[in-house]
Amino acid sequence: MDSARSAILITYPEPESIEEATALADAAGYKVWKIVTQKNITRSRFGIGHGKALEVQEIVRISNPDIIIFDEVLKPSQQYNIASLCRIEVMDRERLILDIFERRAITKESTIQVKLAELRYETIRIRDKVRLAKLGEQPGFFGLGKYDADIYSLDISKRISYLKKKLEKEKIKREMHRLHREKSGLPTVSIAGYTSAGKTTLFNRLTGETKRTGEGMFTTLSTYTRSFKINRNMKFLLSDTIGFINKLPPYMIDAFRSTLNEMTYSDLTLLVIDGSDSLNVIDKKIQSSTKVMNDLMIPLTKILYLFNKADQIEDHDLFVKTLTKSQVFDPLSCHFLLISSKTGYNIGRLENFLRLRFNPQ
Structure with a gap:
């Protein structure tokens, strides 16, 4: 066995599910030693069928994962x-996503947001976890000892209230920064999209910054704003934001709402999608991303869809034709562009779009 923390991953059989779940595990610091797939998860007492659970038990006995x-x-x-x-x-x-958030949080605000999301995760599970912790065979199984559910619930409620107050102070600071940016009179553009789509690479390409990239999912947890120029005379403010992901629960979105709200104040959002994926996966990622945008009440007129990683797409014309078959994206009613943040393909067209959008003369 490897010295790294090893894991058995139980996921759905679809290739995109396996790929995403493996990437999440990797981002949280786990090395997936064995993948077990099941079409229906969480419907039984073990989360998987009894036979599959016994199969996993045998794998654990042989491989001794963490x-x-x-x-x-x-x-x-x-x-x-x-x-x-x-x-x-x-x-x-x-819990896996929360672990990644915890590893990625580097600002005071993002650290508070992660702690708040973790407590809300616990809130949903309090009574069952306390009941199970008192079963006797493994009373400390969930690390709760002999806590009473009401006492534990009250403790979490107090901690949530405390963190909300701290987050409100950070929100005031964020609002002051936003008002300062508004006074500059510069157009504001946000980069959003599915995690690992290349948002930060695009940010670096446009601004000349060197923000870290390629370190797995959720590299960015807090908004990062810098200015950039087009043709040396037209200046913009560009913000890199947190990535979206499939099945992100409402309480996590709510915990990061102050960060996500930065997009609602933007004049335009660049919604980045990995164009190298299959149409089925692209549809799912557009759906996940668009849901967040809708929740934030960002109109379609303020969104430019950027299908990134064009350097990995062999036939660009065929890709655009394939998009017309999408179940969730209508190329005729949306602004979109095929780009490569890595090679710079169509970045000039993107800059021209921005120039015409904000200075149409």
Whole structure:
């Protein structure tokens, strides 16, 4: 076995599900040693079928991994059952994402937001976890000891209230920065989109910055704003924002709302999608991203869809034709552009779009 934290990953059989779940595990610091797939997850007492659970138990016995990761949300009872069967720690998808957030948080605001999301994750599970922790066989299984559910719930409520107050102070600071930017009179543009689509690479390409890229999912958790010029005389403010992901729960979006709200004040949002994916995956990612945009009430007229990684697409004309078959994206009613943040392909056309958008003379 590798010295790194090893994991058995339980996910859906679709290639895109396996790829995304593996990337999430990697971003959280786990090396996936074995992948087990199941068409329906979370419908049984083990989160997977009884036969599949016994299969996982045998894999654990032979390979002795550090953890089992489920690519789905588990009830505390399901988590307890599979963990008791396999005698090993079990983590679900939401806890995995929170672990990544915790590793990526570098600003005071993002650290508070992550802690708030973690407490809301716990809030949903309090009573079941306390009940299971008192079963006797493994009373400290969830690290709760003999806590009473009401006491534990009150403690979490107090901590949430405290963090909300701290977050409000950070929100005031953010608002002051935003007002200062508004006074500059410069057009504001936000970069948004599915995580790992190349948003930060695009940000670096346009601004000349050297923000870290290629380090897995959710490299950016807090808004980062810099200015950039087109043709040496037209100046913009550009913000890199947190990435979206499939099945991101409402409480996580709510915890990061002050960061996401930066887009609502932008004059334009560049919604970056990985164009090298299959049409089916592109549809899913557009759907996930557009849902967040709709929740933030950002109109279609303020969105430019950028299909990135054109350097990995063999036939660009065929790609555009394929887009017309999309179930969730209508090329005729949306502004879109095929680009490559890596090679600079069509970046000139993007800059020209921005120039005409904000200075049409």
